Amino acid sequence: xxxxxxxxxxxxxxxxxxxxxxxxxxxxxxxxxxxxxxxxxxxxxxxxxxxxxxxxxxxxxxxxxxxxxxxxxxxxxxxxxxxxxxxxxxxxxxxxxxxxxxxxxxxxxxxxxx
Amino acid sequence: xxxxxxxxxxxxxxxxxxxxxxxxxxxxxxxxxxxxxxxxxxxxxxxxxxxxxxxxxxxxxxxxxxxxxxxxxxxxxxxxxxxxxxxxxxxxxxxxxxxxxxxxxxxxxxx
Numbered sequence: 001x002x003x004x005x006x007x008x009x010x011x012x013x014x015x016x017x018x019x020x021x022x023x024x025x026x027x028x029x030x031x032x033x034x035x036x037x038x039x040x041x042x043x044x045x046x047x048x049x050x051x052x053x054x055x056x057x058x059x060x061x062x063x064x065x066x067x068x069x070x071x072x073x074x075x076x077x078x079x080x081x082x083x084x085x086x087x088x089x090x091x092x093x094x095x096x097x098x099x100x101x102x103x104x105x106x107x108x109x110x111x112x113x114x
Numbered sequence: 115x116x117x118x119x120x121x122x123x124x125x126x127x128x129x130x131x132x133x134x135x136x137x138x139x140x141x142x143x144x145x146x147x148x149x150x151x152x153x154x155x156x157x158x159x160x161x162x163x164x165x166x167x168x169x170x171x172x173x174x175x176x177x178x179x180x181x182x183x184x185x186x187x188x189x190x191x192x193x194x195x196x197x198x199x200x201x202x203x204x205x206x207x208x209x210x211x212x213x214x215x216x217x218x219x220x221x222x223x224x225x
Contacts, residue, residue: 033212042118042202042215043158056212091157100146100165100206103213105157 002026004106006092012112013082021077021109025094032075033103034067035091043091049075050097079111087113117141118205120216128224133190135219137203140184147179147186148204151197152218158202162188193223 005024013019025032030051035043036059045059051072060067064082069075079086089110093103117140127133135149146165150158162177164170164186170177176189186205190197200218207214 040217042204042217043213044215045212048212059212089157100163102148102160102163104160105150108157 004092004094004104006090006106006109008109009107010110010112012114014114015082015084017082018078018080019082019111021079021090021092021111023075023077023092023094023106025073025075025092026104028096029094029104030072030097031095031101031103032069033093033095034075034077035093036061037089037091037108046077046090082111082113084113087111117214118203118216120201120203120219122217123220124222125219126222126224127193129193129195131193131223133193133197133221133223135188135190135201135203135221136185137187137205137216138185139203139205139214141205141207141214142181142184144181144184144205144207146206147177148206148213149175149177149186149188150202150204152200152202154199161201190221193221195223195225197221198223 032049034046037043048056049069064080089108091108093105095101095103149161164177178187202218203216204213
């Protein structure tokens, strides 16, 4: 596709359930980023992949959060045993490898934990 | 002190005026600077990026970077109601591809 594609657009889950969010980056984009955005806040960095390698996961808030990109293309962000504080918009972005290349965002997944 | 700071606004300007949005950053090693626009309920959309001191113009938008003073600004000429959105400043420091974001400035352009 022409842009970054994320699914689902909306996800409602009960507290304690596991969820999986998918990101399909722009074709040819080596770098992939996950962000969490709360209402009225800027995006907060979660993790970064270069191809299949997860080079930075310093922003993952707890060990309940796990991300993978096994073939260097599609990425999945998994949240286990969800809590209400996990409710947010999860944004995925991709960019070319070269340093300083701008990141392009998908439409995000709005996660609501009941 | 937050690493990237923006006035939260709202900044209100009349249609046709120039809107000026400012962003300051704390890391002197920062190398690249981005302005994103975000409409309510939507994801951030890239507006401008700038790497070198000075001005960069693209249509009605001008980004200005002053590394000595550690600020980057975005000027929107001939503001339109459709420009009403939150404008996010993002900074990439050094070799780390992670973007550090401001909280955004809310802009309202009044017809």
